[in-house]
Amino acid sequence: MNFNIKGGAALNGYKIQVGAITDSTSVDVDTNSKTITVNGNFVLRGAVTGREVESAINNKLNNLGLMGSVEYVRGNAVPIDRTYAHSDNANGGTSVQSLGSDGSVYYVNASNNLKSYDGMLKSLKIPEKVRIAGTSTDLQVKSYSISGTGIINATLSDGRVAALGQIAMASFRNPEGLTTVGDNIVTKSVNSGDPVIMSGTGTTGDDNSKGYGVCRQGYLEMSNVDLAEQFTDMIVTTKAFQASGKMISTGDDILTEIINLKR
Structure with missing residues (x-):
């Protein structure tokens, strides 16, 4: 079977x-x-x-x-004798598919061969505790880490490492065509095309994950601002403001002198 x-x-x-x-x-x-x-x-x-x-x-x-x-x-059961027989161990699953009806996040062994069973995006819950399936035991989460494929792993209080889910990555036909909506957020447009979501880890069907980058933990994105140019512009603006203030002061002094001469 x-x-x-x-x-x-x-x-x-x-x-x-x-x-x-x-x-x-x-x-x-x-x-x-x-x-x-x-x-x-x-x-x-x-x-x-x-x-x-x-x-x-x-x-x-x-x-x-x-x-x-x-x-x-x-399949059909094949007649056997009374000797012991068993299946292979079941593996797979990610935490976005291990949420209980009460909102509890169930333990997924991060060392297993994780599999994503469908291409549906789901909200990812980052918990403070993880529950062991089939029990009422909750283990405290001590720290988090993110792998290159976007798997979020949590180190639990007893030393076990649980997989909490996978960060979704998207690509566009024309990234420059994305529309900026503010606060570092962009949205698709006619020019950018629809997003293509990266296949989840362990996908058994068409896997497009090779066409994406990797996640890097603890890195800061390099700024595209030229510091020398910005400092120069700031100095020029400051001097221009000081010169304008000096002109106003000089004009005020001249008017004061004219008024005094008339008196």
Whole structure:
């Protein structure tokens, strides 16, 4: 059977394995060892269907309050003996797809092979705490860092590093055609064309991320202002102001002298 896990990080590191041989299909989930055990009649061909396994797993995960779920199970169960069998570990997900309904940000192991499951832009929440999936444990965020691909990583209070999401980058056919709206913000225009958003990390489809730059943490963008020219203009303006003030003072002195002569 092939299992397709829905986008999200709640099932990161979990594996699916065959458990006890039983007449009916049931599922056990161990959040400590990150194991999903499927019990059923795997001895008789056709006794266990993909739909039954999918439904049993999702019901169990829902009862436990885990965010992840199985999108579909393809293939047919192959009869086996009672020896141990298990799947590979599930990896993937970014924190923008690991937000709970209550707004909690769930832990995503930054050392895993992260994957972006769709091309939809989502609001990125930078939390003070990260929750471990399947538990009520919240870990304090101590510091943040940004990788070259824009992945925002958070170092947690127990030393673990969580991936919080990925900064989106966009390119335009004609960047010079962007319209300035103030406060360092620009918007697209007819001249610039529509934005082309960089593919998320681990994209399995068309990946255009090679055509973009890299994110640099702790850098300041070089100013395009010529300091020598600006200082020269400032000095010229100051001298012009002083000269104008002197002319006014001289004119006032002349008028005063004329009034005194008349008296």
